[in-house]
Amino acid sequence: MRASEGTPQPQLPALSFRVQLSSTRRGARLARLLAVQQLDDWGIPRDGRTTSTVAGVVAEFAANAATHGRxxxxxxxxxxxxxxxxxxxxVTDTRPDRLPPAPGRVPELPGAAEESGRGLLLVEALADRWGTGLRNSHTKTLWAEVDRSLRHG
Known part of the structure; x- marks a missing residue:
């Protein structure tokens, strides 16, 4: 049977971008800046909702990679x-032993005096879907998907 006759073939991403960054605060900041630039290069407006949502998710995932996944x-x-x-x-880091809570199981907001603990709540609010998985015995990946059709840009 030819692919066009029945079973739909999985659609590969039209475009992709990958970069390796140092597990530092500077690397985390650069991840957000590079993500915004890449979306702009792909024609997605810098001031649009898609870009701001992706930037927020990348910032949180990269900060977690530099802080907890280092x-x-x-x-x-x-x-x-x-x-x-x-x-x-x-975002793939090198601490597969430190898995975050599953989507929908992120703890409530931490106290006002706490300096961390809000990142995954933000991801849960921004992303349409997110999760985590082990790539191999040495790495884990946090992933999120942002639907473009709902954000107009």
């Missing part, structure tokens, strides 16, 4: 994939 001397990776329907964000 192994000295090892980098984290940012990957973006663009299809007509969505932007997929993946």
């Amino acid at each position: 192994t000295p001397g090892r980098d984290f990776a940012l990957r973006l994939a663009l299809t007509p329907e969505l932007v997929r964000i993946e």
